[in-house]
Amino acid sequence: MGRSRVRRLAVVLTALVTMVAGLGVLVTSPSYSASAEAPVTARKAARLHIPAIGVDAGIRRVGVRNGRLAVGGSVRDVYSWRHGVRPGQPGSAVLAGHTWSKGPGVFDRLGQLRPGNRISVGIAAFKVTRVRRVSGLSPAAVRALFSDRGRARLVLITCGDRNNTTGIYRTRIIVTAKKVRRLPAGG
Structure with missing residues (x-):
């Protein structure tokens, strides 16, 4: 792995530790807007x-x-991080999505997934292997979610267990899935 890729990976891991720790704050308000430093714009994949x-x-x-x-x-x-692993490539592709108390957030029902459920991203297909709720993620635990090595896998993450009094999400829901096959073109 080249130095620039290692450096980018270190930056994103640090950023994701912060993002995961603060995701509950971001998801409580769907009107969250980006700062002038880096607009939240991205091409769709x-x-x-x-x-x-x-x-x-x-x-x-x-x-x-x-x-x-x-x-x-x-x-x-x-x-997903624009410099990270893409779904279907070797390593972990991480996708973060909102859950929203007023619904419908894309990952409102993420915690209902079970091992064996199917997920597809483009032509890559995955099978859920683990669904867990965690109440805290250390920097080391966040780094463990990311890797550009090993078999292709998908990690989905969102907030869970909202305290309706404070509006703070107490856990993170993390779903891990392994790549099982490629879908045929057009399917």
């Missing part, structure tokens, strides 16, 4: 399909802003 929970979402590849993944205010799209 392949779509994410999760039939078991009715997800059909666009994927926005974004950068880092103020040390955080520039997750935008759209509650219907998911976000």
Whole structure:
């Protein structure tokens, strides 16, 4: 792995630690807007399909802003780091999406997935292997979610267990899926 890729990976890991820790704050308001430093703009990539929970979402590849993944205010799209692993490539492709107390957030039902459920991103197909809720993610735990090595896998992450009094999400829902096959073109 080249130095520039290692450097970019270190920057995004630091940003994602911050993003994961602060995701609940971002998702409480769908009107969240980006700062002037780095607008939340991204070209759309392949779509994410999760039939078991009715997800059909666009994927926005974004950068880092103020040390955080520039997750935008759209509650219907998911976000990935533009320099990260793409779904279907070796390593972990991480997609972050909003859950929103007023619905419908793209990942409102993410915690209902079960091992064996199918997910597709473009022509890449995945099978859910693990669904978990965590109440805190250390920097090391966040780094463990990301890798550009090993078999292709998909990691989906959102907030969970909202405290309706404070509006703060107490956990993160993390779904891991392994690549199982490629879908035929057009399917």
